[in-house]
Amino acid sequence: xxxxxxxxxxxxxxxxxxxxxxxxxxxxxxxxxxxxxxxxxxxxxxxxxxxxxxxxxxxxxxxxxxxxxxxxxxxxxxxxxxxxxxxxxxxxxxxxxxxxxxxxxxxxxxxxxxxxxxxxxxxxxxxxxxxxxxxxxxxxxxxxxxxxxxxxxxxxxxxxxxxxxxxxxxxxxxxxxxxxxxxxxxxxxxxxxxxxxxxxx
Amino acid sequence: xxxxxxxxxxxxxxxxxxxxxxxxxxxxxxxxxxxxxxxxxxxxxxxxxxxxxxxxxxxxxxxxxxxxxxxxxxxxxxxxxxxxxxxxxxxxxxxxxxxxxxxxxxxxxxxxxxxxxxxxxxxxxxxxxxxxxxxxxxxxxxxxxxxxx
Numbered sequence: 001x002x003x004x005x006x007x008x009x010x011x012x013x014x015x016x017x018x019x020x021x022x023x024x025x026x027x028x029x030x031x032x033x034x035x036x037x038x039x040x041x042x043x044x045x046x047x048x049x050x051x052x053x054x055x056x057x058x059x060x061x062x063x064x065x066x067x068x069x070x071x072x073x074x075x076x077x078x079x080x081x082x083x084x085x086x087x088x089x090x091x092x093x094x095x096x097x098x099x100x101x102x103x104x105x106x107x108x109x110x111x112x113x114x115x116x117x118x119x120x121x122x123x124x125x126x127x128x129x130x131x132x133x134x135x136x137x138x139x140x141x142x143x144x145x146x147x148x149x150x151x152x153x154x155x156x157x158x159x160x161x162x163x164x165x166x167x168x169x170x171x172x173x174x175x176x177x178x179x180x181x182x183x184x185x186x187x188x189x190x191x192x193x194x195x196x197x198x199x200x201x
Numbered sequence: 202x203x204x205x206x207x208x209x210x211x212x213x214x215x216x217x218x219x220x221x222x223x224x225x226x227x228x229x230x231x232x233x234x235x236x237x238x239x240x241x242x243x244x245x246x247x248x249x250x251x252x253x254x255x256x257x258x259x260x261x262x263x264x265x266x267x268x269x270x271x272x273x274x275x276x277x278x279x280x281x282x283x284x285x286x287x288x289x290x291x292x293x294x295x296x297x298x299x300x301x302x303x304x305x306x307x308x309x310x311x312x313x314x315x316x317x318x319x320x321x322x323x324x325x326x327x328x329x330x331x332x333x334x335x336x337x338x339x340x341x342x343x344x345x346x347x348x349x350x
Contacts, residue, residue, distance in 0.1 A: 024347035025332045029340055038315070038340030041324065042333050053342075062332040082343040085281035085310040088267035090231035092314070093275050127251035129229050131273075131295070146296060171273070173295030201231075201271045 025063060028073050028082070031056035033092075042068050093201035094121055097181075100152065100194055115159070121200045122165065129169040130200045132156045137193035138177045138186045150174030156196045226253035227291040228272035235266025235282070260286045262309065274300060276316030276326065284309020293318055305329040306346045314341045 029040055039054035044067055051060055051068045057078065060068035079086070096118050098111040107115060122128045134149030134156075153172040161167050180193045230237075230252045237248045239258040248260070248268060262268055262284045269279040274293045280286055285307040293300035298321035306328055315337045319326045324336040330346040 025330060025345065027333070027335060027342060027344050029342045032314075032341050038319075039338040040340060040342050041336035041338065043336065044333050045329075045331065050336075054338075062330070066332075068333060078343065081345065082281070082310055082312065084267060085279050085284075085312045085343065088232060088234070088269045088279035088281065089312055089314070090269040090271045090277050090279065092277070093271065125231075127229060127231050129271075131275075133295070171295070175296060175298075178297070199275065201229075201275060 026059060026061050026071060026073075026081075027053065028057060028059040028071075028078055029053045029055065030078070044068060090201070091125055093199045096121070096198045096200070098156065098196045098198065099191065100196070118160070118198050118200060119163065119165075125200065128200060129171070130160075130165075130198055131171045131173055132160070133197045133199065134172070134174045135179055135181075135193060135195050135197065136177050137188065137190040138180065138184055139189050142176060146174050146176040148174075149176045152194075152196050156198065160198075224255040226273070227256055227288065227293075228254045228270045230254070230268060231271050232269040233267070236263035237261070237266050237268040237280075254288065256288060256291050258288050260284075260288065272302070272316060274298070274302070274316040274318045276302065276318065277314045278304075279312045281310035281312075284311065286311060297321070300325060302326040303329070306344055307331075308346055311344045311346075312341075313337070313344070315339050 027040060027042055029037065031037060037054065037056055039052055041050050041052050042060050042062060043050040044062060048067055053060065057073045059071040059073040061071045062068040096114050098114055099108045100106065101108055132153040134151070134153035136145040136149050150172065153174055157170045157172050160170055181195065182190050182192045184190050230248050230250050232250055233248050238245045238261045239248050239254060240261055241258050254270065260268060260280055262280050262282055264282050267279060267281050271277050272291065287305045287307060289305060290301055290303040298317045300318040302318050302325065313328065315326055319337050319339045323338040326337040328335040328344060330344065335344065
């Protein structure tokens with residue numbers, strides 16, 4: 001008789017635990033390393049107004065067929081529910097900036113040791129690949145600078161391959177004058193913008 | 202000379218053809234533990250670190266499994282156990298940083314950090330679940346979805 005009385009209480013306990021730790025559909029915004037928090041816009045599949053999540057640990061529970069409901073989340077709860085998937089996050093890409101002597105594809109003296117650091121970073125990562133991105137200053141037109149940026153990236157890729165990096169893990173890109181480190185007016189020569197970025201990931 | 206030239210051209214096209222037929226890689230597996238697969242056109246292949254992924258791959262993890270992926274625009278995703286993620290659309294122009302990245306989490310847990318596509322065009326990255334569509338304006342977040350019926 002005693003055992004029978006216990007059954008409903010036990011069942012309720014299991015139910016509460018399931019609710020507490022297992023909201024089936026949930027989205028949680030995380031704080032980023034640099035303190036910047038963006039936003040996720042959650043639009044219910046059934047239609048209706050969207051919810052914007054733009055604070056660290058802002059979260060909604062969205063059931064199919066219902067309106068998203070705010071859920072209280074914190075780091076401890078996130079670690080409990082999402083610990084396994086968070087542990088599987090890849091190492092974030094790391095970027096290295098290399099500068100060129102004017103009118104040549106020869107690195108500046110300051111950039112040569114940076115080039116060596118790239119190899120240490122490649123060695124540290126599982127299944128490393130990289131993208132080499134060429135940039136120019138704003139002398140010349142957009143199309144010419146796109147070509148020049150790609151040429152600079154290509155010359156750095158060749159340098160990596162000569163040092164034993166497999167060609168098939170290197171992608172190249174030319175951003176031309178679109179992403180200056182130092183903002184200038186069009187037509188201005190600026191050595192800090194004549195650079196190649198190697199993003200190791 | 203002509204014959205040699207023709208032969209060289211033939212050899213060149215033989216080298217080029219398979220590369221042209223292959224679909225572009227949109228991302229690379231960085232870590233995988235347990236049983237992790239990519240499915241495409243009914244064919245399932247086991248995933249290991251270093252493997253490339255293409256648009257229309259569906260990533261599947263089984264119990265006690267996880268996978269981490271870095272995409273061409275530097276966005277990153279990881280999937281936890283018993284999860285299914287369909288990579289429906291990935292386009293990225295590395296010159297302009299413009300693109301689109303649409304995926305669907307059919308079940309399981311997913312951690313996301315957005316990359317250059319979102320930096321250039323907020324909400325150009327979306328993740329669909331059965332319950333809601335998530336538009337990414339540039340952030341790191343986690344999602345859990347119940348199994349689609």
